[in-house]
Structure formats: C-alpha cells, structure tokens
Amino acid sequence: MTTDLDTAITRAFREESGQVIATLIRVTGDWDLAEECLQEAFALALRTWPRDGVPAKPGAWLTTAARNRATDRIRREAVGAAKLREAAALDVPAEPDQDESGVHDDRLRLIFTCCHPALSLEGQVALALRTLAGLSTAEIARAFLVSEATMSQRLVRVKRKIRTAGIPYRVPPAELLPERTAAVLGMLYLLFNEGYSASAGTDLLRPDLSAEAIRLARILADLMPGEPEVLGLLSLVLLHDARRSTRVDGDGALVSLEDQDRGRWNTAEIAEGTGLLESALRRGVPGQYQIQAAIAACHATAAHAAETDWAQIAALYGELLRFVPSPVVELNRAVAVAMAEGPEAGLVLVDKLAGSLPGYHLLPATRADLLRRLGRIEEAAGAYREALTLAGTEAERAYLSGKLAEIS
Template identity: 90%
Template sequence: MTAELDAAITRAFRVESGQVIATLIRVTGDWDLAEECLQEAFALALRTWPRDGVPAKPGAWLTTAARNRATDRIRREAVGAAKLREAAELHVPAEPEWDESGVHDDRLRLIFTCCHPALPLEGQVALALRTLAGLTTAEIARAFLVSEATISQRLVRVKRKIRTAGIPYRVPPAELLPERTAAVLGMLYLLFNEGYSASAGTDLLRPDLSAEAIRLARILASLMPGEPEVLGLLALLLLHDARRATRVDDQGTLVSLEDQDRGGWNTAEIAEGTELLETALRRGVAGQYQIQAAIAACHATAARAADTDWAQIAALYGELLRFVPSPVVELNRAVAVAMAEGPEAGLELVDKLAADGALPGYHLLPATRADLLRRLDRLGEAADAYREALALAGTDAERAYLSGKLADIS
C-alpha cells in the first residue's frame, strides 16, 4: 500500500467515522453492532481501495458497506418472520425522518443521546469521544488518566443503560431541551477542542472535528435562539477557530499567542463571533461560555499583542471561577495576572497551585512556571521547569515548542 493511499484511508476514518456510525446507530438501533460494522467496512476498504482506488465519496462508500454488513448480520441472527422483515427493510433514507424537534441531523441526535440525563457524566463523555471523535479506548483512557479497562467498562455500562432504559436516539422536543443543554454544550466544546489540539493523535490539528462542532453549534443555536449560553459557545468556537491558521509554523511547532501573525486571523469569524457574543450578553444572563468568549474576543480584537487588555482578561477569569472553580482556570488567571501586573505576581499564584498539588501530570503548569521564571531571569530554575514540562507534554508540537524554549536559555 502506498503512503498516499494509507493517508487517504486514515483521513477517511478520522473524517467520516463519526457520521457513518451516527447513521448506523439510527438505522440499527444497536451501538455495538454499529461499531462492529464500521470496523468491518474499514477492513473492506483496506482490501479493495488499493485495487479499485479511493472512492469519490468515501463516507457514502463506507456507509453503504457498513449498512450491508449490518443487514447480513441481522439476517444471520434473525429468528422468525418479524426479524427477517426487519432485515429486508433495513435501509438508509436519502433524507432521515424528522423527529419532534424538527431536526434530522444524525450527529446532533447522537450528541443528545450521549447527553441523556439518565447516563453518568463520565459515561457520556467517554461515549461521545468514542463515537463522535473516533478515539480508541486507549486514547480515551489517556485523556482521562485512567486504565483502558476502566474506560472499556464505562462504555459497556453506558451502552447497556441506553439499551435497557430504552433511551431514544433523537433530539428531544423543545420542552426537554433545557435539561440537556449544559451537557450538550460541554460535549460540543470537547469535540471542538479535540479537533483544535488533537490530543489523541500525532497530528496537531483535526479541522474536521472543529468544523463539525461549529456546524452542530449553529444547528443548536437555531433550535434555541433565546439561550445566551448557546450563542456564547458558538461565539467562543468561532473566535478560537479564527486563529487556527497561525497556531503552528511551517515546521509544525506551536506558535504562542503573542507571536502569532494577526494578519492571518480569520476576520469574518472574528466579526461573527463578536456579534454573537454581544447578542448573548444583551440577554443579561451570564454563563461560562459567554465569559470564555469575552476572553477570546479580548485577544481577537487587539490589533497587536501589546494592545491586549490583560487586566480585563484577569478580571474575566476571576468571574469565570464562579462558574468553573477549576485549577485550570486559576492557572489561566495567573498568566493574565502576570501579564497585567508582572511575572512575580503571576508566579506567586502558580507556585500556590503547585504547592496545593493541583493539576498533577498537566504539562502547562510547569511550562507556565518556566516561562515566568525565565522572565524573572531565574534561568536555572526555568530550565528545570521546562524539563519537567517536556516530560509531561503529550504531542510532538508541544515537545518541539518546549525544547526550543529550553534551548534558548541553555
């Protein structure tokens, strides 16, 4: 198999697997069967694409192949005329039937199914990462810092719960949307970030996942136009995505925010995100995504890095802590404080987090500390902190960035 073909198949799996499995789950109603048939379809692609070439529409090819596998499996396992009729009628309509919500998007239905309030939160997230982002069990385990066996058990339990409780595969009617809104927003942000940072893969960026998160957020905003947090999330995703092209240099190394070429930022996404944020804020009901979008807007609308209003950003992070009392937010606030008041003020906050044992295994804690020590000309301590961060970094791009910083002071 040529390198080009291997790359095409890998790309097809990453880009298409979420949509294919969402369609299969709708058609079969069986999560395990859908996953197994998806894997069989990719195995068939590995055998036939080298001979026949990559199809013009890989997703449609894979959906058809997986659907045929599902049909065969149901026929083999069928007992009685009713099951045989079910197998004979199995198909994927060109336009799926509309449910009560008026939405016929398979992946959005899948998100709402994953976010059903009867399912435990850790199970919701694991299932979404497995089905929507296409992560392996091992990759999800690394993201959660738990064993692969633990994630496997979570996936088995949550799929069993969906089956035994008869949880429907649909976007719920309007009156039930609010009870799942927070979980769905969190899931969309998770999906976007997986595409933005690609923590599970060797590539830095997965733009297909980020683009899909933005598309689904737009659908959700059309469903709930009066919900400020939905608008806030869409604004946040757009404002982050606007910087995508400048986050990595030609060698694949991360470029810090202050060093990014602002002329390469997407001005249309910045304008749309800012307008959405203003609309959300006029509703007068604050929330975590609106605050995060406001922070992103402070960065996106500054003409130069030197023009960034770090005092305002520090204040916004302080407000965000009311909604998300997380050590990650505290670390981000420490960075903003350092930029607004000086590295000593920021280092004091970072050292307190470290002393409290916050964020074990999180490479950005020692990386932030290293940067502040460097700015204070405490180069020996900074070098030690960079080495600690290097040992914890999860991607090649992160390691390359940290290695460069270490080399600069060595």
C-alpha cells in the same frame, strides 16, 4: 502508492466514521451492532480499495457496506417477523425520521441521544466523543486529564447502563432539549478542541473535527436561538478558529499567542464571533461559554499583543471559576494575573496549584516561564525539563526544548 492509499483510508476513518455510525444507529437502533458493522466496513475497505481504488465518495461507500453488514447480521439472527421487518427496512435508503425535536442532522440527533439525563454528564460527553466523533479512548482520556484505562472503564460502564436501563435511541421533543444542552455543548467544545490542538498522533491540527464542531454548533444555534450559552459556544469556537492559521509556523512548530501574526487572523470569524457574543450577553444570563468567549474576544480584538487587556482577562477568569471551579481555570487566571501585575504575583498563584494537576505539562511549563521572567534561570530550567517529560505531542516538546535551549 501504498502511502497514498493508507492516507486515504485514514482520512476516510477520521472524516466519515462519525456520520456512518450516526446513520447506522438511527436505522438499526442498536449501538453495538452499529459499531461492529462500521469496523467490518473499514476492514472490507482495507481489502478491496487497494484492488479497486478509492471510491469517489468514501462515506457513501462505507455507509452502504456497513448497512449491508447490518442487514446480513439481522437476517442471520432473525427469530420472528419483527426482526425480518427490521432487516427489510435496511434494504431501502433510509431518510431521517421526522420527530418532534426539529433535529434532522444525523450526527446532532445522535449527540442528543448520547446525552441522556440518566447518564452522568462526563459519561455522556465521553460516549459522544467516542462514538460520534470517532476519537480514540486515549484521545478522550487526554481531554479529560485521566488515564486511558480509567476512561476505558467509564465507557464500558456507560454503555452497560444504556443496555440495562433500556435508554431509547431517540431525540426528545423540543421542550425537553434544554436539559441535555449542557452535555451537548461540552461535547462540541471538546470536539472542536481535539481538532484545534490534536492532542493525539503526529498531526498538530485536525481541521475536519473543528469544522464539524462549528457546523454542528451553527445547527444548534438555529435550533435554539434563545439559548445564550449556545450562542456563547458558537462565538467561542469562531474566535479561536480565527487564528488557526497562525498557531504553527511553516515547519509545524508552535507559535505563542504573543508572537502570532495578527494580520493573518480571520477578521470575518472575529466579527461574527463578537456579534454572537454581544447577542448572548444582552440576554443577561451569563454562563461558562459566554465568559470564555469574552476572554477570546479580548485577545481577538487587540491589534497588538501589548494592547491586550490582561486585567480584564484575569477578572473574567475569576468569574469563570464560579461556573467551572477547575485548577485549569485557576492556572489560566494565574497567567493573566502575571501579565497584568507581574510574574511574581502569577507565580504565587501557580505554586498554590502544586499537585493539583498531575500529568498536565502546562503547569510546570507556566511555572518555568514565570521563573525565567524573574531571572531564576536554574529553577526555570528544571521546570522546563519537568514539562518536557509530560508533553504529549512532538510540537509541544519542540517548543519547550527551544525555550530550555534559550536559557541554557
């Protein structure tokens, strides 16, 4: 029973905290107060749910508990009529404010609020992931390929800037939304990826995060139908999500793309994703999410792994480097080149990346695979061992251990 209760509380935190804090920030306008009251609400749940049972609607229960804490805090600190009016306002159910932006979903509204142009792009995305997606500092650090301490310092700095610069907690009017779109798209894609690959903890997948990212991307596409990168992002996450069920086997082990059962891929999501991509590309304004969606479409529309157009994928990664000059993109291009031209050509590109991705296990893992294909078994084994020391999840370590065992 205790295990079931712990699972229910953990699930409530994962699935509801983002919505609860979004509502609290909207009605209080105070970021720190919202975070503190959310924590107090979960502390209350830990004390009372074992006695009273898990409520039928955990999110509503947590929202009410957090709002009550906020009301009490404001009343205790009230020093004038304005504070008392603010406390009184929290006593009645809050409806989403009508504003000029057209954004009426609390979580999406707060994502736009996080993505204020006065903040660095990295700070915007990290803050949104921390506050609205409920990701831990360690999870965000892994997404950015930096240490947890470094990310913690960045979050402190961005919150300090919000306070000192007096950045308002509101969504800009519709004509100003595009200047924040890049950060919003970045946040949604990282949110999707965290649910898709679950870089933290023992669970391989967090479908609640991916589903929420897709839901918000749909809202954004309805809000900004003329923005090709918005359509590109929605296309990209749908094409990735289409093969979710085949990424692990019955034992929870990773299944490589070439070994996945394509007959189980979600054809409806593939059709929708490719349709959105075509609509975006017709606008003639390419961008990173459209290119990534085109790469995903190359995989999704190949009936068999052997039919994958790796030359086209390599060319698309080369185009992507214009928008995202990242060593991760260069590594992905090297893999595509290896598939199109042979492992020797790919290995030349991978070796050029030595030292550019410290702590990134996929660099030595990729090198190991290419060395294995070239018959350089001893070198491949060493590279697999290096990748094993860097892998972040049990599933990744199990996959690499299996590859190492095969050549040993």
